[in-house]
Amino acid sequence: MMRYFPLLFLSLFFCYKLGISQSQTTIQGVVVDSVSNETLFSASVALLHASDSSLAKGVVSDDKGFFRLSNVSQGSYILRISYVGYDMFYKTLNVSSPHKNIIVDTIRMRSLYNVLGGVVITDTKPIYSFDGEKMIYNVSEDAEIQSLTLSDALQNAPSVEVDIEGNITLRGVSSVEIWINNKPSKLNAENLKTYIQQMPANVLDRIEVISNPSAKYAAEGTGGIINIITVSKIKMNSFISFGINASTRPMTSPWLSYMWANEKFSINIYLNGNYSHNKSKGSGYNLLFDDNKDTASYQTYSNENKNSSYSGSSFLNISYNIDTMNSISFWGNVYGGYYNSFSTRELYRKEYAIVGSEYKYSTLSDNQSNNYNMSGNVMYQRKFNNSGHYLRTNIGANTYNSLQNGYYERDYLTQNELDKTTLSTDKDKNYGLDAKIDYSYPFSKNGELSLGIFDNFSRNKGLIYEDTLLPGTQNYRLDSIRYRDYISLSNAIETYASLRQRFGNFTVNVGLRFQYKQIDYQMINSPKDNIKQNYPGLFPSFHASYRTKSMHNFRISYTRRIAYPGARQLSSFVIYGDESFSTGNPFLEPTYTHSMDGGWSKFFKKIGDVGVSSYFRYTKNEINSLTDVVFSDFYGRVVNYSVPVNSGSGYQTGGEFRFNYRLKSYMNIRFYSNVYFSHAETMFDYPETSLRNDTLIVTESFSYSFRLNYWAKLFKILTVNASANYRSPTKSLYVENQATYSINCGMRADFFKRKLSVFVNVRDIFNWNKREYNTNSVYYKAYNTTKYDSRFVSAGFTLRFGKIELENRAKSGM
Structure with missing residues (x-):
């Protein structure tokens, strides 16, 4: 590919020279804050063609708020100016003759939320920006990502990693809260993965990464918050678009969206369907040792998996401005799907405690499931003035229902008496209610007080059972050992107070949050395993930022956070599998985290921007899953089990x-790297009679990751992109995950003034992506590798009608 770079650079140079030779008209002006009259440095200034809102030229304002658009051709234009935390500015301009200089009156930008110190740190189209505690990735302004998916967009967000299975980590921590449009997603783990892997990136406005959330946000979770925004402010008019994305996996995903809006009313409808199929192969082994550290058993296995799904979603958003001070909005979402998972395994196991105990057998499992998720929210906002004084109320509800039916078959090569056939059923019904009130009061020109209260209730009813085929018959019998009938209740009450004050270019934000959470897990068929816990707590936060006139940006923060154990993790009810079992731990305590964060960033007119940050996170009582071994009377031998x-x-x-x-x-190159060291100490409390003496386990890991992205525009309609990703091995308690890496590339072409776009991408060109991990304790050793069909070609098209400016809001998945 390197041999094409000279041609690429010559093409870019030619396009540049051709563009500057056409006209001599100049448009210039100054951008200031409407209240303080302070000049706004690095405001994004875009000149749009009035006919279709496509971009003609773009610059950013300098440190005196001044901007100049040079070499503008004759025609009608819309001048659009944006700045983080401010309302968008529009002005119609007509260039009637060349060699004419147009001086625009001083442009006074109006603050949206009285947020102080929000600073854009990127260039013409602001890809990255800071707004207080938020690191913002403006997806809608990133041409490189438009033909890809939400999963790819998350990979470009600061500090975020997404693995091949769709699991998200933030700075190497997996307990991340995923929000959609400023609210927790309320999707279960599998639906969230599907949402991330299938949602087109061009439905997104921005991704807000909050690595160290203040007291204004929920204190739950140790890994921070990722807020995915799909809705942006629209002035007026209508827009409709549709398209189809497909891949060789195979995958097919058609979608349709419509948006109509005027100054008072707007409606947004989005429909999406998806069919996907993927395969994977795996293999591995495990060794089990008894308390004397003698080998108890050895097992090897290989497996093949095939997964297919049919899913669809619909979204409706309605907003109405009652008057200039009152507004109400409603959004609702319906998501449903059918899923099929088929897998086969070949296994060999040898038991050393019993002479001649060798087993060869195969298993087959076929699971079908269907589920649907519905959620909705009504918001009313009362503004008392246009300087950020408002009261906002939210009331929401959601429901989730699923049904899974499975068939399992175990066939021994010689010991036919151990053959087994089962039918399983898993029913899950869940609903939730939440209410929230937020109040913001700007008590001075440079100060703001925010208060809020939040209540969230959820109820989950589950029923899981297996029926086992009786030998020599066609009759099934209920397996009472593997029967679970439960109800899980959760209720959280939270309040917060946050104070923000600016002293010149220095901004301080202090906050305090109180949370009280109740967890009630009821095992209907085994009351002795019921669990009920209450968790009250106070969580302070501190954030400070400072910027200089030369656009150096500094920030520092501290927060205390909590991660609650799940209801199932607390119950001591034993879940028996085919070869192992798992149980909960009623003595689990919440995980508390003290997190400190600091950073510096700088915008350069010539080259772009650079940022450096450091962080320290101290964690107490972190919850991990421990895999150990024990002699089980149920299995009649030494087996492995897992417990939190x-x-x-x-x-x-x-x-x-x-x-x-x-x-x-014409060209963009981005590089991101993250390097961190982790240290954990785990103390086991074995009985005095135990033969085990490894009571203190120290786990240390030095890890790093990097991403390199390249994007270029050729001949005005064609863009090309390439990316490389690497993540080094990581460690947790007894487990080491091996490195992952991939290289991707693609191109997109826009025709008819972006009314038609087509794209082609190649994911994981060299088919490197796989999951590989080792487990290594004194009593249990295991190795597992899974290879996915991660190399595939995807293609698609989008047709647009109406104002292109409406596109970011018209396509919205949540």
Whole structure:
């Protein structure tokens, strides 16, 4: 590919020279804050063609708020100016003759929320920005990502990693809260993965990464918050678009969206369907040792998996401005799907405790499930003035229902008496209600007080059972050992107070949040395993930022956070599998985290922007899953089991580096790296009679990851992109995950003034992506590798009618 780079650079140079030779008209002006009259540095200034709102030219304002658009051709235009935390500015301009200089009156930008200190740190089209505690990735302004998926967009967000299975980590921590449009997603783990892997990136407005959330946000979770925004402010008019995305996996996903809006009323409808199929192969082994550290058993296996799904979603958003001070909005979402998972395994097991105990057998499982998720929210906002004084109320509800039926078959090569056939059923019904009130009062020109209260209730009813085929008959009998009938209740009440004050270019935000959570897990068929816990707590936060006139940006923060154990993790009810079992731990305690974060960033007019940050996170009682071995009377031999444990205390410290280079508007190169060291100490409390003496386990890991992205525009209609990703091995309690890496590339072409777009992408060109991990304790050793069909070609098209400016809001998945 390197041999094409000279041609690429010559093409870009030719396009640049051709563009500057056409006209001599100049448009210039100054951008200031409407209240303080302070000049706004690095405001994004875009000149749009009035006919279709496509981009003609773009610059950013300098440190005196001044901007100049040079070499503008004759025609009608819309001048659009944006700045983080401010309302969008529009002005119609007509260029009637060349060699004419147009001086625009001083442009006074109006603050949206009286947010102080929000600073854009990127260039012409702001890809990255800071707004208080938020690191913002403006997806709608990133041409490189438009033909890809939400999963790819998350990979470009600061500090975020997404693995091949759709699992998300933030700075190497997996307990991340995923929000959609400023609210927790309320999707279960599998539906969330589907949402992330299938949602087109061009439905997104921005992704807000809050690595150290203040007291204004929920204190739950140790990994921070990722807020996915699909709705942006629209002035007026209508827009409709549709398209189809497909891949060789295979995958097919048609979608349709419509948006109509005027100054008072707007409606947004989005429909999406999806069919997907994927395959994977795996293999591995495990060794089990008894308390004397003698080998108890050895097992090897290989498996093949095939998964297919049919799903669809619909979204409706209605907003109405009652008057200039009162507004009401409603959104609702329906998501449903059918899923099929088929897998086969070949296994060999040898038991050393019993002479001649060798087993060869195969298993087959076929699971079908269907589910649907419905959620809705009504919001009313009362503004008392246009300076950020408002009261906002939200009332929401959601429901989730699923039914899974499975068939399982175990066939021994010689010991036919051990053959087994089962039918399983898993029913799940869930609903939730929530209400929230937020109040914001700007008590001075540079100060703001925010107060809020939140209540969230959820109820989950589950029923799981298996029927086993009686030998020599066609009759099935209920397996009472594997029967579970339960109700899980959760209720959380939260309040917060947050104070923000600016002193010149220095901004301080302090907050305090109180949370009280109740967990009630009731095993209907086994009351002795019921669990009920209450968790009250106070969670302070501190954030400070400072910027200089030369656009150096500094920030520092501290928060205390909590991660609650799940209801199932607390119940001691034993779940028996085919070869192992799992149980909960009623003595689990919440995980508490003290998190500190600091960073510096700088915007450069010539090259783009650069950012460096460091962080330190101290964790107490982190919850991990421990795999151990024990002799089981149920199985009649030594088997492995898993149980959640509090793995003592530990810390993680690291640093990030980000560099964004842009050559005019024709080329963009981005580099991001994250390096961190983690240390954890786990103390086991074995009985005095136990033969085990490894009571203190120290786990240390040095890990790093990087991403390199390249994007270029050729001949005005064609864009090309390429990316490389690498993540080093990581460690947790007894487990080491091996490195992952991939290279991707693609191209997109826009025709008829972007009314038609087509794209082709190749994912994981060299088919490298797989999941590989080792488990290594004194009593249990295991290795597993799973290879996915991660190399595939995807293609698609989009047709647009109406104002292109409406596109970010018209396509919305949540």
